[in-house]
Amino acid sequence: MMDIWWLMPLVAGVLLALIGGPLGSFVIWRRMAFFGDTLAHGALLGITFGVLTDINLTLALIIGSVVLALLLLPLERSSRLSSDTLLGIVSHSTLAIGLVTLSLAQGIRVDLMGYLFGDLLAVGRADVIWIVAAAVLVGALLIWQWRGLLAVTVSQELAEIEGHPVQRLNLLLILMLALIVALAMKVVGILLVSALLIIPPAAARSLSRSPEQMVVLASIAGITSVLAGLWASFRWDTPAGPSIVVAATALFALSLVAKGVSARD
């Protein structure tokens, strides 16, 4: 097999953007943007935990984000109220505790910048295997439970009366989100994870007429951003993660222009 050095980052980025389309759409519909952000920040605690116990860092990352998601699950239910302060406290304190603990752990060197801003070009074969497995799992779950997840998102009350397993669907969504946030950190970093989740669906929103259409367009926008960001990164030697987010933002701006033009016709 040809060992093309850019193949791994490309596969990882494209797969995450593909699965980020539907997940990011749910984040927008359910107003969970800050929640996703908090998961990403909290995942740094997972890294600290992984470094200290010497287990696989990707696994530690996933455990950290999943545990935090489960702790925050009761919060999400009332997130339409003012839980933003509480999320803000959890989000920034976990980030700070993670940073402080890492600096205290002697003799261990962790590429902190890599986790904060992502290091897509350092993504290796093992990472890609994790991402492929997660993308297949989350993709299958999304297709299998699509109608239920959508029903719960539109109206918990109606979904509950109609017999959808509301609590289980909420849990499923949170766990899928935690898994993908943990893996996406590798690509765009802690600080930009929620940008990758939110911006492509936001760009897709104004151009779509159904949730399914929005999800597909969001995936396409996400993949386009990854390709454009990586190309820019090679071309001008810019950091890959931020370049991807810049590309996504450009697409979002384009979608607003397109919407404005079509509205005028």
Add this chain to the structure above:
Amino acid sequence: MTATAPSALIEAHHLNLQRAHKTVLSDISLSISAGQIITLIGPNGCGKSTLIKVMLGLQEPDSGQVIRRNRLRIGYMPQRLSLDQRMPLTVTGFLRLARHASHADIQRWLQRLGIETLAPLSVHDLSGGEWQRVLLVRALLMKPQLLVLDEPVQGVDVQGQMELYQLIPQLRDELGCGVLMVSHDLHLVMAATDEVICLNGHVCCSGHPDNVSVDPAYLQLFGGRAQPAIAPYTHHHDHSHCQHDHHPQQEDDA
């Protein structure tokens, strides 16, 4: 009241609920049978919607119990369901979310309610009356044995109200279901109502609206149809614990 009527779809026994030192529900019992239409009325904040939520199992009472017939299929039309603009959604897309709803069923009910032209429209572009009908279709897609309607004519124009009030007894006959309905109006209820329950924390009074005085003022207001779909409900008591006014006609005359 403890004997379970064999035909009852759902029964509430001595429901009590307190919220922040305020009694919301106090010793409320009621039962609904197939084919029966019950209308709940009462002033704002009297516990109508809370009672509905407890009956539906969305909220737990402090004491008392709700007994549903085994595998009771409930169609619920909420008082208000505001959809987030962030999700693009067509009427058909919204209706497909009903569990086990087939495309054929959706088409059939849209036609039955005369709103098949709404199918491809965005749910964000509907008028209040159109949205109420879409919500009713969603409830009907459950093939309900019990239809629960929380203020179904809210935000609907007078013509639309008349049509909905004529439609509900027809649907009851077609489906053979029981209907539990909350009315937004203290004094006007659907003529086909079998029992009116007036709620003010406790059950103030209840009875058959058979004393339908065909008030010319109401008939004029609602189009003067030969068979009025609405009926004034006159309260035959003056318990001092009911704080709302039970005698509007007298006031109107004054």
